[in-house]
Structure formats: structure tokens, C-alpha cells
Amino acid sequence: MKALLISLLAAATLPLAAQRDASIRIYPQQGTQMIDKNIYGQFSEDLGACIYGGLWVGPNSDIPNTKGYRNDVLKALKDLQVPVLRWPGGCFADEYHWMDGIGPYEKRPKLVNNNWGGTVEDNSFGTHEFLNLCEMIGCEPYISANVGSGTVEEMAKWIEYMTADGESQMAVLRRKNGRDKPWKVKFIGVGNESWGCGGNMRPEFYSDMYRRYSTYCREYNGNKLFKIASGASDYDTNWTEVLMKNVGTRMNGLSLHYYTVADWNHKGSATSFSKDDYYWTLGKCLEIESTIQKHIAIMNKYDPKKQIALLVDEWGTWWDEEPGTIQGHLFQQNTMRDAFVAALSLNVFNKYADRIKMTNIAQVVNVLQSMILTDGPKMMLTPTYHVFEMYKVHQDATYLPLDLICDKAQVRDNREVPMLSASASRDKNGLIHITLANVDLDKAQNVSIDLQSEKISSVKGRILTSADITDHNTFEKPDFVKPVVFNGAKIEKGQLKISMPAKSIIVLEVK
Numbered sequence: 001m002k003a004l005l006i007s008l009l010a011a012a013t014l015p016l017a018a019q020r021d022a023s024i025r026i027y028p029q030q031g032t033q034m035i036d037k038n039i040y041g042q043f044s045e046d047l048g049a050c051i052y053g054g055l056w057v058g059p060n061s062d063i064p065n066t067k068g069y070r071n072d073v074l075k076a077l078k079d080l081q082v083p084v085l086r087w088p089g090g091c092f093a094d095e096y097h098w099m100d101g102i103g104p105y106e107k108r109p110k111l112v113n114n115n116w117g118g119t120v121e122d123n124s125f126g127t128h129e130f131l132n133l134c135e136m137i138g139c140e141p142y143i144s145a146n147v148g149s150g151t152v153e154e155m156a157k158w159i160e161y162m163t164a165d166g167e168s169q170m171a172v173l174r175r176k177n178g179r180d181k182p183w184k185v186k187f188i189g190v191g192n193e194s195w196g197c198g199g200n201m202r203p204e205f206y207s208d209m210y211r212r213y214s215t216y217c218r219e220y221n222g223n224k225l226f227k228i229a230s231g232a233s234d235y236d237t238n239w240t241e242v243l244m245k246n247v248g249t250r251m252n253g254l255s256l257h258y259y260t261v262a263d264w265n266h267k268g269s270a271t272s273f274s275k276d277d278y279y280w281t282l283g284k285c286l287e288i289e290s291t292i293q294k295h296i297a298i299m300n301k302y303d304p305k306k307q308i309a310l311l312v313d314e315w316g317t318w319w320d321e322e323p324g325t326i327q328g329h330l331f332q333q334n335t336m337r338d339a340f341v342a343a344l345s346l347n348v349f350n351k352y353a354d355r356i357k358m359t360n361i362a363q364v365v366n367v368l369q370s371m372i373l374t375d376g377p378k379m380m381l382t383p384t385y386h387v388f389e390m391y392k393v394h395q396d397a398t399y400l401p402l403d404l405i406c407d408k409a410q411v412r413d414n415r416e417v418p419m420l421s422a423s424a425s426r427d428k429n430g431l432i433h434i435t436l437a438n439v440d441l442d443k444a445q446n447v448s449i450d451l452q453s454e455k456i457s458s459v460k461g462r463i464l465t466s467a468d469i470t471d472h473n474t475f476e477k478p479d480f481v482k483p484v485v486f487n488g489a490k491i492e493k494g495q496l497k498i499s500m501p502a503k504s505i506i507v508l509e510v511k
């Protein structure tokens with residue numbers, strides 16, 4: 001019986017139709033919507049080695065650093081053009097008391113990270129360290145405030161501390177701690193996962209909590225706040241419905257969390273998986289589109305003018321922690337499979353740029369689907385990093401609608417996976433960028449791209465691919481998977497002809 005089941009599962013990933021060339025029609029004249037650069041946002045929780053060891057080693061570390069921030073990580077984040085960074089959580093945010101993380105390091109109380117392995121931390125990375133980091137890498141900070149176990153006063157004073165000028169009590173305290181001018185902080189999250197680790201609230205109760213807490217999110221000296229309500233998990237449309245009804249435009253944004261995870265008790269290895277697992281993962285990843293559509297349909301009902309943004313402020317893969325690492329630190333490797341989850345998800349997010357104004361992949365360093373992994377002084381970039389780097393051309397560009405015809409495969413759990421994924425945009429200089437993913441593990445694809453009446457004079461590109469879908473970078477071979485120049489794009493009779501190898505991700509620049 002078990003053998004029969006296994007062969008049925010193996011047979012489950014079947015192409016629905018015979019292999020044919022794929023075609024894409026892009027409508028360059030119909031682009032109206034800007035892809036908010038914050039769709040390419042990141043998330044840094046005080047969790048495992050994301051902050052301590054990943055971003056921050058402290059000024060006295062032997063690891064090369066600038067004022068305590070790792071130089072190698074700083075450079076990688078600048079190269080990535082991170083537009084926005086969320087902190088301090090996640091679940092951690094609803095137990096964080098910001099006043100413990102200001103003032104002289106030696107006077108800051110130790111903190112036991114109850115959510116994440118009970119690790120003891122020294123609080124040396126606090127408000128100043130986070131906001132200064134954002135200034136150094138040139139991104140917007142997104143502060144997630146404590147609603148679950150904090151008070152309204154604590155949250156209100158935090159905003160005052162960060163953004164008030166003049167003689168206000170908190171501004172004076174900030175100055176005493178070495179920062180004269182207020183920082184610019186726009187994004188404020190009012191709680192996180194308030195249906196779960198953020199207080200186990202019901203949506204009706206959280207709506208009232210949101211109304212109360214957000215009342216005291218004051219705007220000082222012209223600093224405009226963008227207030228974000230804690231949103232639903234995955235398919236929980238009731239949460240969205242209740243918040244839209246009871247909170248409405250008191251919030252500027254409503255969040256959504258969606259993880260590509262098989263089973264919370266058996267998540268599976270990040271590096272050892274079957275073809276069938278790979279296709280299942282992409283099916284689950286792509287289900288984010290129908291999930292988003294359901295939440296957006298509810299938002300459209302209450303907010304047809306699209307005044308409230310949807311922010312997918314946690315997403316990505318979640319595998320078993322790497323053997324031998326600290327339980328609760330969520331350290332996982334990152335293969336070409338993760339690169340495909342990133343590529344496909346970003347192509348979906350671009351498409352809904354009229355409602356989705358920010359997303360934050362979980363997480364930036366050493367946690368879940370990371371951009372960067374570190375081990376003491378060693379550091380490497382993951383395949384997911386390379387996808388974000390290749391896709392950065394879409395930031396603040398105009399989304400170009402497209403139609404796509406390609407083969408599809410029927411995968412486990414009754415999902416269908418198209419063998420090709422694409423997105424296109426036009427940037428401020430008039431260049432068109434097209435991102436493509438051939439998800440087929442075995443077959444190359446010829447793709448014709450029709451850009452209508454657009455005059456094309458040149459095309460160039462880069463490709464991310466590898467011999468095996470389980471391929472990944474290691475500290476010994478940090479450049480094993482990385483993008484290279486792509487020579488498989490040609491212009492023929494005014495159309496683009498792309499010859500895509502199996503399991504490849506491509507970015508094209510078209511002039």
C-alpha cells in the first residue's frame with residue numbers, strides 16, 4: 001500500500017499538455033501602476049542570529065565592523081537596495097520593551113528571548129542601533145510596536161522618542177542618549193500576529209485595541225505616520241473582514257502573513273527533497289495569489305478607492321532547522337528551490353501593485369528564507385539574495401500587464417503549476433525589465449515575447465541556474481550558485497526569442 005502511494009505521488013507531477021513553446025504578450029502602453037519599491041522589503045527580527053551575530057557584532061568585535069555593524073553584511077544590503085526593514089519582530093515585538101534598549105550598553109538590562117529558544121541577549125541592539133542601521137543602508141524603518149504585552153503609553157513614548165523634536169520629554173531623553181535630530185519613521189505596526197503570539201485576540205477585540213493604540217500614534221514635527229494593523233494569517237479572510245469593517249481608514253495598511261510550509265510538525269529539510277516536494281512547494285507558493293485575491297476582494301468591498309494598502313509583511317519558506325543548530329533559532333539553508341519561491345512570489349506581488357504596497361520576506365539574515373547566512377566571521381549570499389538583487393530593477397518602476405501561455409503541471413494536493421512565471425516593468429529611464437522563471441526541472445523552454453509596437457534595439461540579461469535544484473552556497477563555496485551573463489535572448493522580427501535552460505531564473509533589460 002505504501003509503495004502504491006509513493007508511486008502515485010511520484011506520478012502526480014505530470015504535464016497537462018505536450019511540451020510547446022511558451023509565449024508572452026506584454027502591453028507596454030497599458031502600464032499605469034507603480035510597483036512600490038517596498039514590495040522588495042526585508043524583515044529583521046530579534047531572533048536567533050538575525051540581529052546578534054548577523055547584522056550586529058558590536059564595536060569591540062574582531063569581525064570587521066563599522067560602529068558594531070558587520071561590514072560584509074552592510075555592503076551586501078547596500079548592494080541589494082533594501083527599501084524598507086521591519087524590526088524588532090515578529091512575535092518578539094509583542095514582548096519587547098524598547099526602554100531596555102537605550103542608553104549606555106553596560107546599563108542595559110539583559111533580556112531572555114522567550115519566543116526564540118530562551119537565548120539571553122544583552123540588549124546592545126536597540127532603537128538607536130536599528131534606526132542608524134536604516135540610515136546607513138538607506139532604507140525606511142518599519143517599527144513593530146508592542147500591543148500584546150505593552151501599554152499604550154509605552155508605544156506612544158516610543159514614537160515620541162524616535163520622531164519628536166523640541167523640548168518634549170522623550171526628545172530630551174533621546175538627545176541625552178546621543179541623537180540630536182529625530183529620525184524619520186513612517187511605518188508603525190500596531191502589534192504583530194495579534195491572533196496568535198501577539199495576544200491570542202479575536203478580531204473584534206483586536207479591532208478595538210487597534211483603535212485605542214493607534215489614537216496615540218502621534219505625528220510630531222510633520223512626520224507622517226503610516227499605521228499598519230496586524231493582519232490575517234494565510235486563509236483567514238474573516239480577520240480581514242472584521243478589521244475592514246471595524247477599523248477602516250483608521251489604518252493605512254493591513255498586513256498578511258503567508259509562509260510556504262508543508263506541515264508545521266514536519267516541515268522537511270531545506271536541502272534534501274524530491275522533485276515532487278519541489279513542485280509541491282511551488283504549488284503552495286503560488287497559492288499566495290488566490291489567497292491575496294480573496295483578501296483584496298474583501299478590501300475592495302469596504303475600500304473601493306484603495307486607500308488601505310495590503311502589506312504581506314511576512315512571507316517565504318519555512319523548513320526544519322539545520323541539524324546541529326540551536327533549536328528555536330530558525331536557521332535554515334537556502335537552495336535553488338528557495339530562489340524559485342522568491343522569484344514566483346515577487347512576480348505575483350508586482351501584479352497586485354495597485355493594492356500591495358509592501359512585503360517583507362522572512363528574514364534578512366540567518367533566519368528562515370534569508371538573504372545572507374553567517375557563521376562567526378564567515379558570510380555568504382543565498383540564491384534568494386541573488387533573486388532579490390536581480391529583481392531590484394522593478395523597484396518603483398511601472399508595472400506592465402502581460403498575458404502568458406505555457407505548459408502546466410498537476411502537482412500533489414490538487415494544485416497546478418505553470419512551467420513559466422513572468423513579470424515586466426518600465427523604469428524611470430524608459431528601460432523595460434522582464435523577469436522570467438522556467439520552473440521545469442528537466443526541460444528547456446523557448447519563450448517568444450511580443451512587446452507590441454515597442455521598438456526594440458537591444459536586449460541583455462543575467463541568469464541564475466544550477467545543475468541541481470538542491471544546489472546552494474556554503475561557507476566553503478560561497479559562490480557556487482550566483483547569477484552570470486545570459487546570452488540566450490535574441491531579437492527576431494521585432495520579437496524577443498528567449499531560450500531558457502531548465503530550472504532557470506532570468507532578468508532581461510530591453511532597450
Ligand code: AHR
Pocket residue numbers: 045089090091092192193314362363368
Ligand atoms: O518569522 C518568524 C515568526 O513567524 C514571526 O516572529 C511571527 O510573526 C511568525 O509567526
